[in-house]
Amino acid sequence: VSVRALYLDGGELCYRSDHEEPRPGPDEALIRVSVAGICATDLELARGYKGGFQGVPGHEFVGVVERAPDPAWQGRRVTASINVGCGRCARCLATGPEHCGDRAVIGILGRDGAFAEYVAAPLANLVAVPDALTDERAVFTEPLAAALRITEQLEAPPGRAAVIGPGRLGMLVGKVLSLAGTEVTMIGRSAASLALARAWGLAAASGQDAPRRGFDVVVDAAGNPAGFRLALDLVRPLGTVVVKSTFAGACDVDMSTIVVNEIRVIGSRCGPFAPALLLLARGQVDVDGLMGAEYRLEQGVAAFAHAARPGARKILLRP
Ligand SMILES: [Zn+2]
Ligand SMILES: [Zn+2]
Numbered sequence: 001v002s003v004r005a006l007y008l009d010g011g012e013l014c015y016r017s018d019h020e021e022p023r024p025g026p027d028e029a030l031i032r033v034s035v036a037g038i039c040a041t042d043l044e045l046a047r048g049y050k051g052g053f054q055g056v057p058g059h060e061f062v063g064v065v066e067r068a069p070d071p072a073w074q075g076r077r078v079t080a081s082i083n084v085g086c087g088r089c090a091r092c093l094a095t096g097p098e099h100c101g102d103r104a105v106i107g108i109l110g111r112d113g114a115f116a117e118y119v120a121a122p123l124a125n126l127v128a129v130p131d132a133l134t135d136e137r138a139v140f141t142e143p144l145a146a147a148l149r150i151t152e153q154l155e156a157p158p159g160r161a162a163v164i165g166p167g168r169l170g171m172l173v174g175k176v177l178s179l180a181g182t183e184v185t186m187i188g189r190s191a192a193s194l195a196l197a198r199a200w201g202l203a204a205a206s207g208q209d210a211p212r213r214g215f216d217v218v219v220d221a222a223g224n225p226a227g228f229r230l231a232l233d234l235v236r237p238l239g240t241v242v243v244k245s246t247f248a249g250a251c252d253v254d255m256s257t258i259v260v261n262e263i264r265v266i267g268s269r270c271g272p273f274a275p276a277l278l279l280l281a282r283g284q285v286d287v288d289g290l291m292g293a294e295y296r297l298e299q300g301v302a303a304f305a306h307a308a309r310p311g312a313r314k315i316l317l318r319p
Contacts (some may be wrong), residue, residue, distance in 0.1 A: 004319060005056045005116030006300040010308045011048045015300050019056065022112055024120035029068035031078060035294075036061040036114040038307040038315045040169065040223050041246055046304060048250035057131035058317070059099050059107035060142040062135045070123055077129045079141045080121040081273050082106040087124075096152060098270050115300060117319045124196050127273045130281045139316065140172070140287045141276045147172040148279075149271030150219060150242050157182045158216035159214065162234050166204070168290055168314050169244060170221035174202050175285050177219075185210060187230070193311055196289055210234055213261075219244055225251035237261040290314050 005019035037060035044055045059082045065073045083231055084104045085097025087278045092100045106121060107113015129138045150173060151157065157180035163170050166188040174197065176185045186197035186204045194204035207230050218231040221244040228251050231241045258265065279285050292313030295303035300317060307315040 003117040006059050009054050022120040028120050028122050030066045030068045031063040033063040033114050033319050035135045036317045047248045056112035056116045057107045058113035061114035062138045078126045080125040133281050143273035145273050145276040147176045148270050160215050161217040162215040163219045164227045165222035166193050232257045240264040242266045
C-alpha cells in the first residue's frame with residue numbers, strides 16, 4: 001500500500017504520491033494523521049542539519065489510531081512523544097528514551113515522521129488528546145513540551161529571564177516561564193516581531209536595549225549563532241544560559257566570558273507531553289496567536305518556504 005507523503009533526501013524536499021505505508025512494529029500503532037506542524041527543526045533538516053535526514057520529516061502531529069495491538073487505543077485521537085529508545089539500556093531505564101544511544105526520533109532520526117497520511121508510533125509514546133482540545137491546538141503539544149523541559153532543568157523558576165528569539169518556540173518558552181512566576185523579557189530584532197510578546201503580557205526589548213548582565217537566566221531560541229553570543233552578554237555572572245536553538249553549522253564564541261563570569265550553559269531538547277497537554281486543555285497558553293497558515297500535503301514545498309519566512313507563525317499541513 002502506498003501513501004501520500006513529503007520526503008526529504010540530501011536536503012531536498014519533495015512530494016510523493018506513492019510512498020510506502022509505514023509498517024508499525026509489534027508494540028506500535030498506525031496513526032492516520034489529521035494535522036501536522038512544521039517547526040524550525042524541520043527547516044534545519046531540509047538545510048542539512050544532522051547530516052541530512054533521509055525519510056519523511058514531521059514530528060508535531062495529531063491523528064487518529066487506525067490500527068493498534070492494544071484495542072484500547074483503536075480509534076482514539078492522539079499525539080505522540082518523538083523519541084524511541086531501545087528500552088533496555090541504562091539511560092532508557094533511568095531517564096527514558098531521550099538519550100538512548102540507540103534511539104530513533106520520529107521524523108528526525110532513523111524513522112519516518114508525520115508529513116504523510118499515516119505515521120507509526122510505539123504505544124508507549126502515545127498520549128490521548130482530550131476531547132475539548134482541537135487538533136489545531138493539540139498540535140502544539142510537542143513544542144510546548146520542549147518549552148516545559150526548561151522548567152524541569154532549572155532547580156527553581158528564575159527571578160528574571162530573557163528569551164532571545166520571539167518565534168514559535170521562543171514565545172512558548174516565555175509563556176511557560178512567566179506562568180512559573182518569572183519576570184520575562186522577550187528579545188527580538190524588530191518591533192513587529194515583539195508585538196505578540198506584548199499582546200501576551202510579556203516585556204519586550206531589542207538586543208541593544210536589553211540590560212547587559214541583567215538576567216538570571218537567558219534562553220537562546222534565536223535559531224542562529226548570534227543568539228548565543230547575545231545570551232552571554234545578557235546573563236548575569238553565575239547565571240544560566242539555556243540553549244534551545246538547533247541550527248546547521250557552527251557558532252563562534254568567546255569562551256572566556258563563560259569562564260570569567262562562571263556561566264552555566266544548559267542544552268535543552270525534548271520535554272514532558274502530559275503537562276503540556278494539560279496547559280493547552282486548560283487554555284493557559286493561548287496558541288491561537290501562533291497560528292499561521294494551513295497547506296495541503298501536496299503543497300508541502302510551498303509550506304516549508306512559508307514557514308522559513310521571517311516572522312512566520314506555525315504552518316500546518318493537512319494530509
Ligand atoms: Zn518541533
Ligand atoms: Zn536505550
